[in-house]
Amino acid sequence: MYDALLDLPTHLRKRLSSALGSGLIAPPYSQAAVRGSSGITQDIEGVVAALEDLEHLGITGRGAAAWLAMMDEVGSKTPLPDLVWSGPEVPGLHARDTRRVYEELLGSAVHSIWASTYAFFDGPKAFDVLSRRMDAVEELQVTLMLNIERRHGDTSSANALVRRFADRFWTADWPGTRRPSVFYDPRSLEAGRPAGVLHAKAVVKDEDAVFITSANLTEAALDRNIEIGLLVRDRALAASLVCHFRGLIDRGLLSPLPAA
Numbered sequence: 001m002y003d004a005l006l007d008l009p010t011h012l013r014k015r016l017s018s019a020l021g022s023g024l025i026a027p028p029y030s031q032a033a034v035r036g037s038s039g040i041t042q043d044i045e046g047v048v049a050a051l052e053d054l055e056h057l058g059i060t061g062r063g064a065a066a067w068l069a070m071m072d073e074v075g076s077k078t079p080l081p082d083l084v085w086s087g088p089e090v091p092g093l094h095a096r097d098t099r100r101v102y103e104e105l106l107g108s109a110v111h112s113i114w115a116s117t118y119a120f121f122d123g124p125k126a127f128d129v130l131s132r133r134m135d136a137v138e139e140l141q142v143t144l145m146l147n148i149e150r151r152h153g154d155t156s157s158a159n160a161l162v163r164r165f166a167d168r169f170w171t172a173d174w175p176g177t178r179r180p181s182v183f184y185d186p187r188s189l190e191a192g193r194p195a196g197v198l199h200a201k202a203v204v205k206d207e208d209a210v211f212i213t214s215a216n217l218t219e220a221a222l223d224r225n226i227e228i229g230l231l232v233r234d235r236a237l238a239a240s241l242v243c244h245f246r247g248l249i250d251r252g253l254l255s256p257l258p259a260a
Contacts, residue, residue, distance in 0.1 A: 002053070004046030006071060012040050013068055016047070021065035027055050086215055087226035098215050099222040101231055105205040106130040109140055113180075114204040114242055116145035118197070120217035123173025127217075131176025142180035145245065145254060147198040150189050158189035162258065170260035182257035183249055198254075201229075204245075207238045 005013065019025040019037040029051045031044045040047055054064050086098040106113060106129045113130065120126040134140050148165045150156075156164070162184070169182070185198040203211040213229025215221035248254045 002050045004043045005050045005068065007043070008040065008047070012038060013071075015039055017065040017068040020051075020060075020068070021062050023061065025051075027052075027060055029055070081230040081232040084211070084213060084229040084231050085227065086222060087224065096231060098213060098227055098229060101211055101229070102203065102217075102222065103129050105203050105209060105211055107133050109133060109142075109205045110137060111139065111141070111206045112204075112242075113140065113142045113206075114145075114202075114245055115142070116198065116200040116202050116245070117217045118147045118199045118201060120146070120173075121219065123169065124175040125219075127174060127176070130180075131174065131178075134178045134180065135176050143245070144180045144182045145198055145200070146182060146184055146257070148184045148188055149197075150191075150194065155191075158186065158191075161189050162255075166258050167260050169257065179259075183254040184257055185253070186255045202241065204238050204241050207242055208235050209233045210238050210241055 005016075008016070015038040016025070016034070019034075024037040025033055029048050031048055034040055034048055034051070035044055051064065054060065054067065059067055082096050082101075084096040084098050084101050106115075115130070130142065134142055146169075148161060150161060154161070165184075170179070174180075185196060187195040188197040201213050201216060205211075209231065210233075211229060211231045213227060215225070215227035215229060221227050245254075
């Protein structure tokens with residue numbers, strides 16, 4: 001309803017706010033008055049309609065000006081994401097490094113880590129930073145979501161595949177003393193063609209930072225492949241992602257990995 005106002009360039013929105021606050025623009029709103037007092041020409045019909053919607057809510061004059069100012073303040077506080085890359089560096093272009101971001105997040109968590117990856121190789125190396133952080137910070141709770149693959153031609157039962165994965169993960173892949181909670185997507189183990197797999201690659205640290213990336217937890221993805229991701233420090237986004245993961249678990253769509 002208010003997209004026309006939010007889509008305005010900042011300087012035009014400030015002019016409109018000033019005109020509303022000073023009374024230069026007042027109900028009944030007209031396109032000519034709005035254009036003449038603020039210099040707005042883009043989507044003038046939508047701007048007038050949005051002002052009329054605010055008027056119907058009893059927001060006019062200084063109230064409308066304050067509403068616009070608040071929108072600018074909220075927008076200015078919205079954190080910008082950091083681009084995160086793996087692969088060859090491009091001279092003159094700044095970008096965060098995928099391995100470094102992974103290690104910074106996992107190695108600085110205090111309360112919680114939610115992490116999802118499709119593939120990992122060399123478990124002791126892939127999970128080294130996280131396991132050491134868990135052992136050092138007793139309060140840290142870690143939830144991992146991992147994919148269990150049914151290899152082509154393997155006719156083992158789903159239970160056998162899960163048990164085989166769990167035995168290997170707990171005895172060979174996980175290097176720490178404390179254990180995380182681990183979940184998997186059971187659809188990946190359906191006989192024939194899997195109905196779906198857990199393909200998400202993401203980390204949420206302390207529900208205040210989100211890293212979404214194309215990179216798996218493999219040496220190639222972290223260091224050599226061309227991979228791209230976004231690091232955002234946004235509590236609302238972090239809470240939303242954690243809520244979605246929890247929903248998948250609570251509904252039984254992700255299953256817990258048994259103990260060895």
